[in-house]
Amino acid sequence: MLVESIMTENVVTLTQSMSVQDALDISKAHRVRHMPVVRDGYLVGLVSDRDLRDAKPSTLESCDDQLLRETLVDKIMVKDVHTCHRLDFVEDAAAQMHRHRIGCLPVVSQGRLVGIISERDILHTLVEMMGVNAPTSRVEIEVPDRPGMLADIADLLRARRMNTSTVMVFPSPVAGCKRIVFRVRTMDPRRFLQDIENAGYTVIHHPCASSQGEV
Amino acid sequence: MRHAEDKVAFVYSDAFTRYKFTEDHPFNPKRLEMTLDLIHTLRLLDGVPLIEPVPATMEQLLAVHDSRYLDAVQRASLPDADPDSYAPWGLGTEDTPIFPGMHDASALVAGGTVQAAELVMSGKADHAINLAGGLHHAHRAQASGFCVYNDIAVAIAHVKKKYAGARIAYIDTDAHHGDGVQWMFYEDPDVLTISFHETGKYLYPGTGEITERGEGRGYGYSLNVPLEAFTEDESWMESLTAILEPVLDAFAPDLIIHQNGCDAHRYDPLTHLCATTRIYREMPRLTHRLAHKLCGGRYVAVGGGGYDIWRVVPRAWTMLWAEMLGRPLPEALPPEWIARWQGDAPDPLPTQFVDPPNLFEPIPRRAEIEEKNQITVRRVLNGTPFL
Numbered sequence: 272m273l274v275e276s277i278m279t280e281n282v283v284t285l286t287q288s289m290s291v292q293d294a295l296d297i298s299k300a301h302r303v304r305h306m307p308v309v310r311d312g313y314l315v316g317l318v319s320d321r322d323l324r325d326a327k328p329s330t331l332e333s334c335d336d337q338l339l340r341e342t343l344v345d346k347i348m349v350k351d352v353h354t355c356h357r358l359d360f361v362e363d364a365a366a367q368m369h370r371h372r373i374g375c376l377p378v379v380s381q382g383r384l385v386g387i388i389s390e391r392d393i394l395h396t397l398v399e400m401m402g403v404n405a406p407t408s409r410v411e412i413e414v415p416d417r418p419g420m421l422a423d424i425a426d427l428l429r430a431r432r433m434n435t436s437t438v439m440v441f442p443s444p445v446a447g448c449k450r451i452v453f454r455v456r457t458m459d460p461r462r463f464l465q466d467i468e469n470a471g472y473t474v475i476h477h478p479c480a481s482s483q484g485e486v
Numbered sequence: 487m488r489h490a491e492d493k494v495a496f497v498y499s500d501a502f503t504r505y506k507f508t509e510d511h512p513f514n515p516k517r518l519e520m521t522l523d524l525i526h527t528l529r530l531l532d533g534v535p536l537i538e539p540v541p542a543t544m545e546q547l548l549a550v551h552d553s554r555y556l557d558a559v560q561r562a563s564l565p566d567a568d569p570d571s572y573a574p575w576g577l578g579t580e581d582t583p584i585f586p587g588m589h590d591a592s593a594l595v596a597g598g599t600v601q602a603a604e605l606v607m608s609g610k611a612d613h614a615i616n617l618a619g620g621l622h623h624a625h626r627a628q629a630s631g632f633c634v635y636n637d638i639a640v641a642i643a644h645v646k647k648k649y650a651g652a653r654i655a656y657i658d659t660d661a662h663h664g665d666g667v668q669w670m671f672y673e674d675p676d677v678l679t680i681s682f683h684e685t686g687k688y689l690y691p692g693t694g695e696i697t698e699r700g701e702g703r704g705y706g707y708s709l710n711v712p713l714e715a716f717t718e719d720e721s722w723m724e725s726l727t728a729i730l731e732p733v734l735d736a737f738a739p740d741l742i743i744h745q746n747g748c749d750a751h752r753y754d755p756l757t758h759l760c761a762t763t764r765i766y767r768e769m770p771r772l773t774h775r776l777a778h779k780l781c782g783g784r785y786v787a788v789g790g791g792g793y794d795i796w797r798v799v800p801r802a803w804t805m806l807w808a809e810m811l812g813r814p815l816p817e818a819l820p821p822e823w824i825a826r827w828q829g830d831a832p833d834p835l836p837t838q839f840v841d842p843p844n845l846f847e848p849i850p851r852r853a854e855i856e857e858k859n860q861i862t863v864r865r866v867l868n869g870t871p872f873l
């Protein structure tokens with residue numbers, strides 16, 4: 272999945288000559304936490320709600336409203352901005368945000384701002400990927416960590432004419448194994464579960480497969 | 487509770503059993519025959535008008551279903567239809583295979599629920615039941631979880647159209663999330679959907695999170711109470727009572743529709759809840775009482791899931807009907823009924839309506855499960871804006 276398919280294209284932006292007060296107003300009105308700063312469409316900086324809070328005098332000196340109106344965005348913005356490209360993979364963008372502990376990535380193409388992705392967009396994508404946008408039952412299977420396992424299980428699904436809406440592969444706490452999680456489009460996975468066990472694999476955590484109440 | 491003056495109606499046709507996929511499919515209409523036989527044996531239909539259903543019209547179905555989907559179902563109902571060409575509609579799968587006459591059978595079930603609702607709303611009956619109804623998984627343009635047409639949604643849409651301004655409370659106590667009905671009225675503040683179900687962590691359809699609360703003007707009018715696997719009677723009933731009383735009081739419905747899927751029983755092969763038939767006596771008691779308290783007794787009951795067709799469904803739905811009728815039941819099942827069906831049944835049939843308290847071993851993690859369910863209930867109530 273590419274960044275362009277999840278990014279927000281109508282970005283709320285600032286210009287360098289705006290005051291911090293303007294930026295605060297815009298942030299509040301649009302309920303956004305990150306605002307790229309642009310000049311002629313080119314990205315020149317980024318202001319976050321944290322930068323704004325830091326610029327704001329504490330309530331004790333509230334007479335300093337003047338200061339907010341006089342300080343320019345240019346002075347408080349971050350100039351060295353992490354960005355991504357619209358054709359980047361979502362997982363790479365997510366890794367970049369996680370590594371640098373940042374809450375958003377402006378999407379830049381040939382220097383021009385074309386969109387933005389936030390933590391929220393990434394989470395939303397994750398929720399969709401893990402999957403319950405289609406009615407499904409969840410089946411988790413432990414398999415040896417060697418080639419062909421996924422194909423083996425997929426064969427069982429095909430034989431049962433069962434459709435899968437998502438597949439995820441996780442590391443297993445058991446050495447030499449991995450776990451495959453399927454969301455299968457059936458209300459009655461019993462025969463599929465039996466097929467898996469007959470094929471010599473272990474169904475994990477499924478309430479049916481564990482003794483009562485000891486999940 | 488007994489209300490001797492209540493007028494009740496029982497919607498039924500032998501043709502309901504044509505809603506049948508394959509011989510070994512878990513959704514088996516034999517459960518309707520067995521239930522009817524039990525009800526007859528107990529003489530619970532003496533003097534009760536048996537209402538012959540008429541199929542839902544195209545116009546009624548179109549109020550909640552996509553016209554292309556209705557078209558696909560009709561084509562899939564022909565004897566020479568090819569199952570492989572209907573997958574995008576959720577048909578021809580292992581869950582919802584196609585079968586000749588599928589459209590007619592499904593439209594009749596939907597028509598039955600429309601009639602039940604119409605009888606109640608027009609005042610011809612106080613309570614009405616359609617045990618073939620309750621197909622809560624059907625979506626606007628997709629069959630799902632053994633459900634082709636969403637009879638409940640069709641009936642709700644009918645009521646909304648004919649009785650402008652009516653507020654409808656839909657209570658779903660099937661073990662699975664009542665997703666189809668929820669999504670069809672997700673933005674509608676006049677249709678309150680409340681679904682109690684086993685959490686979707688493993689169980690179909692996977693939805694029914696607390697956070698699904700409706701959208702736009704309908705925000706707050708979808709309630710979901712996902713309960714833990716292995717939940718037992720007490721925790722199940724405690725959750726129901728804690729939610730239904732205050733929520734329905736505040737909503738003030740004009741009609742209560744209760745979906746009575748009985749697949750939360752310990753014997754049910756498709757789910758992982760651990761209820762006994764005790765809850766199938768207590769739940770209708772609660773919703774029936776609320777209908778009298780809040781909406782002049784206007785109360786419609788439909789069936790739903792229930793896959794232990796031998797040991798659970800006939801008892802559960804007979805208790806439901808006896809409650810609507812206000813007639814006490816004997817403790818024991820009639821021996822002649824047991825004798826008639828025991829030969830076909832794979833397990834010994836129970837002899838009492840209410841399972842004895844020590845029928846099952848207690849669940850090892852009962853305390854934790856109860857606590858988790860209590861937290862869930864609290865979160866549901868706290869996030870309901872109109873309370």
Ligand SMILES: [Zn+2]
Nearest residue numbers: 489492783810
């Ligand atoms: Zn009554």
Ligand SMILES: [Zn+2]
Nearest residue numbers: 660661662791
């Ligand atoms: Zn169910």
